[in-house]
Amino acid sequence: MHYKLALIGFGNVARALARLLVRKQDLLKSRHNVTFSFTGIATGSHGFAVNPDGLDIQKALELVESGKSISALSSMDVNDSMAVLQNCKADVMFENSPVNTQTGQPALDHIRRAFALGMHAITANKGPVVHGYRELTALAASAGKRFGFESTVLGGAPVFSVFRESFPLAELTSIKGIFNATTNIILSRMERGESYEDAVKYCQSIGVAETDPGNDVDGWDAAIKVAALITVLMDTPFTPQQVNPTGIRGVTREMIAKAKAEGKRYKLVCSAEKMGDKVTASVAPQLVDPASPLYGMMDSSTGVTFRTDVILDYSISLSEKPGLQGGPIETAYGLFADFANAVKS
Amino acid sequence: MHYKLALIGFGNVARALARLLVRKQDLLKSRHNVTFSFTGIATGSHGFAVNPDGLDIQKALELVESGKSISALSSMDVNDSMAVLQNCKADVMFENSPVNTQTGQPALDHIRRAFALGMHAITANKGPVVHGYRELTALAASAGKRFGFESTVLGGAPVFSVFRESFPLAELTSIKGIFNATTNIILSRMERGESYEDAVKYCQSIGVAETDPGNDVDGWDAAIKVAALITVLMDTPFTPQQVNPTGIRGVTREMIAKAKAEGKRYKLVCSAEKMGDKVTASVAPQLVDPASPLYGMMDSSTGVTFRTDVILDYSISLSEKPGLQGGPIETAYGLFADFANAVKS
Numbered sequence: 001m002h003y004k005l006a007l008i009g010f011g012n013v014a015r016a017l018a019r020l021l022v023r024k025q026d027l028l029k030s031r032h033n034v035t036f037s038f039t040g041i042a043t044g045s046h047g048f049a050v051n052p053d054g055l056d057i058q059k060a061l062e063l064v065e066s067g068k069s070i071s072a073l074s075s076m077d078v079n080d081s082m083a084v085l086q087n088c089k090a091d092v093m094f095e096n097s098p099v100n101t102q103t104g105q106p107a108l109d110h111i112r113r114a115f116a117l118g119m120h121a122i123t124a125n126k127g128p129v130v131h132g133y134r135e136l137t138a139l140a141a142s143a144g145k146r147f148g149f150e151s152t153v154l155g156g157a158p159v160f161s162v163f164r165e166s167f168p169l170a171e172l173t174s175i176k177g178i179f180n181a182t183t184n185i186i187l188s189r190m191e192r193g194e195s196y197e198d199a200v201k202y203c204q205s206i207g208v209a210e211t212d213p214g215n216d217v218d219g220w221d222a223a224i225k226v227a228a229l230i231t232v233l234m235d236t237p238f239t240p241q242q243v244n245p246t247g248i249r250g251v252t253r254e255m256i257a258k259a260k261a262e263g264k265r266y267k268l269v270c271s272a273e274k275m276g277d278k279v280t281a282s283v284a285p286q287l288v289d290p291a292s293p294l295y296g297m298m299d300s301s302t303g304v305t306f307r308t309d310v311i312l313d314y315s316i317s318l319s320e321k322p323g324l325q326g327g328p329i330e331t332a333y334g335l336f337a338d339f340a341n342a343v344k345s
Numbered sequence: 346m347h348y349k350l351a352l353i354g355f356g357n358v359a360r361a362l363a364r365l366l367v368r369k370q371d372l373l374k375s376r377h378n379v380t381f382s383f384t385g386i387a388t389g390s391h392g393f394a395v396n397p398d399g400l401d402i403q404k405a406l407e408l409v410e411s412g413k414s415i416s417a418l419s420s421m422d423v424n425d426s427m428a429v430l431q432n433c434k435a436d437v438m439f440e441n442s443p444v445n446t447q448t449g450q451p452a453l454d455h456i457r458r459a460f461a462l463g464m465h466a467i468t469a470n471k472g473p474v475v476h477g478y479r480e481l482t483a484l485a486a487s488a489g490k491r492f493g494f495e496s497t498v499l500g501g502a503p504v505f506s507v508f509r510e511s512f513p514l515a516e517l518t519s520i521k522g523i524f525n526a527t528t529n530i531i532l533s534r535m536e537r538g539e540s541y542e543d544a545v546k547y548c549q550s551i552g553v554a555e556t557d558p559g560n561d562v563d564g565w566d567a568a569i570k571v572a573a574l575i576t577v578l579m580d581t582p583f584t585p586q587q588v589n590p591t592g593i594r595g596v597t598r599e600m601i602a603k604a605k606a607e608g609k610r611y612k613l614v615c616s617a618e619k620m621g622d623k624v625t626a627s628v629a630p631q632l633v634d635p636a637s638p639l640y641g642m643m644d645s646s647t648g649v650t651f652r653t654d655v656i657l658d659y660s661i662s663l664s665e666k667p668g669l670q671g672g673p674i675e676t677a678y679g680l681f682a683d684f685a686n687a688v689k690s
Binding site for chain 2: 020024028031150156157158162167168170293296298303310311312313314316317318329330333340341
């Protein structure tokens with residue numbers, strides 16, 4: 001079976017995905033008899049390219065990474081991502097446009113269009129999960145296609161599929177975790193004596209924080225992840241606005257030093273509880289002690305603890321070792337895993 | 346779809362499974378249109394019962410828990426577990442006979458027979474996984490049935506299915522973890538100043554250690570779990586004898602106190618590494634420091650860290666809170682999950 005792939009969004013994660021697909025192509029062929037080609041690419045600022053007979057992906061990577069446009073690769077004139085989708089004849093769309101916490105756009109429209117065109121839709125974008133989960137799940141079901149979003153939480157490490165595949169008929173009663181690496185790095189560095197400002201600068205220097213770090217430090221990135229987990233795993237639509245996060249700006253070095261002296265530390269704790277049909281959630285700095293599974297998660301480590309009616313306190317954590325392996329490859333693997341699970345026979 | 350169930354072994358775990366199935370029967374019906382009845386039960390010392398029209402499970406639980414035989418419930422004369430299997434006309438066998446680390450018997454024969462009779466075989470018994478994985482997997486495949494063993498490691502919490510379902514086409518390069526609760530409780534209590542002897546007695550008093558604690562403290566229980574993980578997830582047959590474990594008897598209170606003074610602690614660390622086609626494994630007491638995900642696992646908590654070519658250091662841990670929920674229910678859930686995954690449409 002041959003799959004034509006569209007990449008809507010061609011940033012770090014999408015490019016890591018393209019490389020991972022190429023690296024795993026022999027395995028896909030030998031294990032699942034699956035081959036693929038790239039037939040559409042939409043970038044944020046390096047143009048658009050479509051060729052239903054296949055684009056040269058190495059060439060596209062080289063062009064974008066040297067700051068050039070990919071439009072010369074195109075077999076037809078396309079000027080926006082919808083035109084790419086419409087003309088590329090793809091079987092699978094990977095949606096990696098920038099996250100819009102408030103509306104989920106334009107990812108939401110890309111995914112609607114993908115299903116209408118008979119494609120699987122796989123995204124690392126939390127927006128459409130939070131703003132369109134039920135609608136998109138229904139569209140996917142009626143199109144007989146898959147809506148994959150494994151890579152939206154915990155940096156691509158399996159979370160959704162673990163709960164959905166490995167906890168059949170379990171009732172999820174609570175979720176607790178650390179979901180934002182940037183704030184965890186900042187708090188870890190402040191505990192070692194660095195100022196908030198220097199810690200933010202460090203995060204920006206290694207590329208984990210934006211120029212405006214507000215989305216991370218004010219808790220919105222964590223809040224949208226909590227909302228996504230609640231929406232999907234507790235089957236209850238929930239928005240980041242309902243989570244109403246408190247960020248880490250109010251946590252001072254003095255507070256951290258005092259906590260340390262008491263054998264505790266501050267973490268940006270994310271939590272959600274379901275009692276009957278009612279879900280409550282929060283994102284806020286909290287003191288945790290060594291008995292908590294969150295205590296040991298330092299720097300870029302993130303993790304989640306599920307409590308269910310059958311298995312108490314099942315935790316998943318991801319320790320990223322800076323320098324050993326980057327974040328994009330792990331997020332890319334989440335997209336790849338959704339693809340492999342969609343196409344494996 | 347109606348499933349007839351055989352329970353081979355009717356100890357704590359099997360009885361917890363029976364109760365869990367009854368508790369979840371409405372959910373099985375409403376979500377998957379699955380109903381079930383128990384048609385065969387083989388106990389270790391409370392007799393045997395078969396009735397293809399269904400046994401009264403509540404009555405069987407009551408009889409065994411008040412020390413009586415279940416044979417009065419039987420519609421025919423059966424005197425061993427093979428006769429139960431042969432006559433109960435079951436669709437699914439739950440195998441929970443005592444573990445035999447050296448040979449995997451009698452579980453191995455029970456599972457062979459179950460497949461020959463057209464049943465799914467689901468077990469919490471590590472013996473047949475280590476001593477028969479390839480054979481039993483092949484038998485299951487040719488019978489079109491499932492060989493389920495999720496509950497053999499990490500006390501029933503999902504591990505095998507997580508790796509197999511959520512890490513498609515990933516290469517597992519190393520496994521590291523704490524797999525034996527008894528030794529972890531002993532080391533935790535010794536760190537708090539208790540003697541080895543008193544800690545062992547405590548474990549016996551709460552039912553986690555046997556009268557002869559050798560299987561736990563000498564590392565054999567941990568070793569068979571390592572062997573099972575290697576056999577299944579690294580696709581390399583491996584025995585506990587090849588792991589050749591070192592237990593915790595040589596770890597003194599003095600060593601533990603010295604480690605504590607240096608901010609470290611001893612754990613019975615299980616590990617396996619795959620380099621090319623070669624697998625090496627060990628179970629031995631090791632000093633771990635706070636940067637290790639194993640450091641925070643105290644008392645009955647257990648866990649595992651997987652390292653792969655795509656996701657670095659993905660950890661799963663299970664914190665059991667003594668008193669809040671028992672071990673048998675979690676192991677029973679592993680069996681239940683295998684059942685639900687085998688029968689869901």
